Amino acid sequence: MTKSIFEQAKPILKTLQSNEYQAFFVGGSVRDFLMHKPIHDIDITTSAMPEEIEAIFEKTIPIGREHGTINVVYNGEHYEVTTFRAEGDYEDHRRPNEVFFVRELYEDVKRRDFTMNAIAMDADYHILDYFGGQQDIDHHIIRTVGNAHERFNEDALRIIRGLRFQAQLGFTIEKNTFHGMKSHISDIKYLSIERIVIELKKLTSGRYIDRSFQNLQYFKAFNYIPFFKHYDLSQMILDESVPFSLFIALLKVQQPNVKGHLNDLKISNNEKKHIGKLESILTQLPNIKSKSDFKLFVYDYSQKDILNVLTFTTLIVKNNLPNVSPLIVNAQSVKEIANQLPIQSRKEIDINGKDLLNLVNKPSGPWLKTALREIECAIIDGDVQNIKPELIKWVKTHV
Numbered sequence: 001m002t003k004s005i006f007e008q009a010k011p012i013l014k015t016l017q018s019n020e021y022q023a024f025f026v027g028g029s030v031r032d033f034l035m036h037k038p039i040h041d042i043d044i045t046t047s048a049m050p051e052e053i054e055a056i057f058e059k060t061i062p063i064g065r066e067h068g069t070i071n072v073v074y075n076g077e078h079y080e081v082t083t084f085r086a087e088g089d090y091e092d093h094r095r096p097n098e099v100f101f102v103r104e105l106y107e108d109v110k111r112r113d114f115t116m117n118a119i120a121m122d123a124d125y126h127i128l129d130y131f132g133g134q135q136d137i138d139h140h141i142i143r144t145v146g147n148a149h150e151r152f153n154e155d156a157l158r159i160i161r162g163l164r165f166q167a168q169l170g171f172t173i174e175k176n177t178f179h180g181m182k183s184h185i186s187d188i189k190y191l192s193i194e195r196i197v198i199e200l201k202k203l204t205s206g207r208y209i210d211r212s213f214q215n216l217q218y219f220k221a222f223n224y225i226p227f228f229k230h231y232d233l234s235q236m237i238l239d240e241s242v243p244f245s246l247f248i249a250l251l252k253v254q255q256p257n258v259k260g261h262l263n264d265l266k267i268s269n270n271e272k273k274h275i276g277k278l279e280s281i282l283t284q285l286p287n288i289k290s291k292s293d294f295k296l297f298v299y300d301y302s303q304k305d306i307l308n309v310l311t312f313t314t315l316i317v318k319n320n321l322p323n324v325s326p327l328i329v330n331a332q333s334v335k336e337i338a339n340q341l342p343i344q345s346r347k348e349i350d351i352n353g354k355d356l357l358n359l360v361n362k363p364s365g366p367w368l369k370t371a372l373r374e375i376e377c378a379i380i381d382g383d384v385q386n387i388k389p390e391l392i393k394w395v396k397t398h399v
């Protein structure tokens, strides 16, 4: 039930109204509601000033007070309530120099990016649609509010957002909007990489990624984005939705000689680590030549990550990455191998470095790590059982 989220938030609008303020739902939630899609978060816009919002509600958090956003806690849920805003001049094709709080809804929706995102709805589900957003939704059209060139000149992130919505919704980009995007694409070099990455993550996971990605290629958008600008994105085929991490891993494996630094994407360390893991899986896959290679591969990488990569086999092949025969490595065989592994991790080995030192009677050194890895491989391969006396015997003859 998509309506129920609005029902839960309705008292906030009603409370603002009973205090003589206007209040509306706006943005993505109204768009998704009109498209009968699930709604994730609700944005509320109001004529009340931040301090007036704070005066009315018992529990508030001033998360973005200077931009007019107050978090209202109601029935245990958090709602972002933002004062109607107009924007001053823009600097550097990104954020406006200043924002003004205003009392008219029209001024607020006028600064929003696309007609489908500029529709307001009151607590009784009455729609206020100044820019034909509903008609554009019905016709599956992405169109800027006002003049496309001006709007993209003000904030170039809107170009990437437009393509992101195309990837998610499969809509067509209206002609002037498309030309505006093309003319202003180089301005995305002024944007912060964090803002771009947020949109790219949504874009690559979009169901209609193919056309959107082709547009990114056609606009040569990647030439202006840190990290990506080192790669030749025209070599890449992206015609099905992929997690952002896999997209990056594919690119790195496809063009291994390019020196792009993940740090330039300013993503978290965990994300970087995950990309590295996917990269290793993609590079190791074609090297699987025998059953023991396969066992070690499943042991070294998590089953979940391998299975995840395998679901993209078609895409991997399309991007000219070497692959392994699906007759050998497939979801079924990976699961079978994983279930038969004698140990799950190094920690389970029944012998440790100290035992080894005592046995071999050599001073500690890098050989120790190599020897432990050899033992680990032998256990995985079934050469030796993971039982201490057996391992000791094995060490005496092999290390």
Ligand code: ATP
Residues within 6 Å of the ligand: 026, 027, 028, 029, 043, 111, 112, 113, 114, 117, 118, 155, 157, 158, 161
């Ligand atoms: P999603 O469903 O992915 O959250 P959304 O449309 O709600 O999509 P948000 O990034 O949450 O997108 O932004 C909320 C609203 O704020 C948008 O619907 C739009 O009205 C406005 N908005 C966001 N970014 C911009 C921008 N760069 N320029 C103009 N308006 C914007």
Ligand code: MG
Residues within 6 Å of the ligand: 027, 028, 029, 041
């Ligand atoms: Mg949103």
